[in-house]
Amino acid sequence: MDxxxxxxxxxxxxxxxxxxxxxxxxxLWAFAPTVxxxxxxxxxxxxxxxxxxxxxxxxVLLWLRRDRSASLTVDGGSWWGLVLLAIGTAIRxxxxxxxxxxxxxxxxxxxxFGLVILFGGKAALRWVWPxxxxxxxxxxxxxxxxxxxxxxLQRIATIASTYALQTIGLPxxxxxxxxxxxxxxxxxxxxxxxxxxxxxxxxxxTAFGILAPRPLWQKLLLAVSAVPIALIxxxxxxxxxxxxxxTVGHKAADLVFHDLAGWLxxxxxxVLLWLELKALGRLFLELPGADVPVKTPVGLEVRPxxxxxxxxxxxxxxxxxxxxxxxxxxxx
Numbered sequence: 001m002d003x004x005x006x007x008x009x010x011x012x013x014x015x016x017x018x019x020x021x022x023x024x025x026x027x028l029w030a031f032a033p034t035v036x037x038x039x040x041x042x043x044x045x046x047x048x049x050x051x052x053x054x055x056x057x058x059x060v061l062l063w064l065r066r067d068r069s070a071s072l073t074v075d076g077g078s079w080w081g082l083v084l085l086a087i088g089t090a091i092r093x094x095x096x097x098x099x100x101x102x103x104x105x106x107x108x109x110x111x112x113f114g115l116v117i118l119f120g121g122k123a124a125l126r127w128v129w130p131x132x133x134x135x136x137x138x139x140x141x142x143x144x145x146x147x148x149x150x151x152x153l154q155r156i157a158t159i160a161s162t163y164a165l166q167t168i169g170l171p172x173x174x175x176x177x178x179x180x181x182x183x184x185x186x187x188x189x190x191x192x193x194x195x196x197x198x199x200x201x202x203x204x205x206t207a208f209g210i211l212a213p214r215p216l217w218q219k220l221l222l223a224v225s226a227v228p229i230a231l232i233x234x235x236x237x238x239x240x241x242x243x244x245x246x247t248v249g250h251k252a253a254d255l256v257f258h259d260l261a262g263w264l265x266x267x268x269x270x271v272l273l274w275l276e277l278k279a280l281g282r283l284f285l286e287l288p289g290a291d292v293p294v295k296t297p298v299g300l301e302v303r304p305x306x307x308x309x310x311x312x313x314x315x316x317x318x319x320x321x322x323x324x325x326x327x328x329x330x331x332x
Contacts, residue, residue: 101140
C-alpha cells in the first residue's frame with residue numbers, strides 16, 4: 001500500500017520532464033538544416049572557424065553556473081515562453097521567405113529562450129541566459145554588414161601598418177590598399193582587413209568578461225575592447241610581414257602571413273586581454289561590501305573603518321553638537 005503511493009510521487013518529476021525533452025527534440029529537428037548549414041560555414045569560411053567552440057563554451061558556462069539551477073522547480077514555467085516561440089517561428093519564416101540565412105539562424109535564439117521560459121520560468125532563465133546569448137557568436141554576419149565593415153577596417157590596417165613600417169625605418173608607401181616597400185608589394189585585400197579577427201576577438205573578449213569576477217562596467221569594457229585588440233593584432237601581423245619581406249625573405253614572410261598568422265594572433269589577443277585585466281585591477285580597487293569600485297592610487301590599500309573608529313567618530317560628533325538657539329532661555 002505504501003509502495004504504491006510513493007512510486008507516483010517519485011516518478012512525477014520524470015513525467016514532467018518528458019514534455020520539455022520532447023519539445024527540445026522537436027526544436028532541434030526543426031533547426032537541423034540550419035545547424036547543418038552553420039557547420040558547413042564554420043568548416044569552409046576561416047572567418048567563422050571559431051563557431052565550433054561557441055556551443056562548447058555555452059555548455060561550460062552552464063556547468064559553471066550550475067549553482068543557480070538549485071531553485072528550479074518542475075512547475076515553475078511561464079506561458080510567456082509561447083510568445084517567444086511564436087516570435088522565433090515568425091523570424092524563421094521571414095528568413096526562409098527572403099532567403100536570409102543569418103536571419104534563419106538567428107531565429108534559434110528566441111526559440112531557445114522561449115522553450116526555457118515555458119518549462120523553467122524565471123529561475124531557469126537566470127541560469128541559462130548567458131549561455132544562450134553567447135550562441136549569437138556562432139551566427140554569420142549579414143553579407144551587407146560584412147561589406148560595410150571590411151572596407152574601413154582594410155583602410156585603417158593599410159595606413160596604420162604603413163606608418164608603423166615607416167617608424168621602424170623602412171621606405172613604405174601607400175598605393176590604394178597596397179603597401180610598397182622597395183620592390184615588395186603587400187596587398188591588404190578584404191580577407192586581410194581584420195574582420196575575421198574582430199568577430200573572433202568579440203567572442204573571446206565576451207567569454208573573458210563573463211568568466212572574470214569583475215564589475216559590470218569592466219565586463220562591458222572587455223567586450224568593447226575587441227575592436228582595438230583586433231586592429232592592433234591585424235596591424236602587427238601586416239607590419240611583421242613587411243619587416244620579414246625585407247630581412248628574412250619572401251617565402252618566410254608569406255608563410256607567416258598566410259599560414260601561421262591566424263594561429264599566432266589568438267594567443268596575442270589573450271595576452272592583450274590579460275594585460276587589460278591586470279591594468280584594470282591595479283587602477284581600480286573595490287572596497288569590501290561596496291558595489292562601486294573606488295579609484296585609488298596604485299599600491300594604496302583601502303580598508304573599511306573598524307567598529308572602534310566608528311564609535312570614536314560618533315562621540316566626536318556628539319561632543320561637537322550645538323543645540324538650536326530657540327531652545328536656549330533668554331536672560332532678562
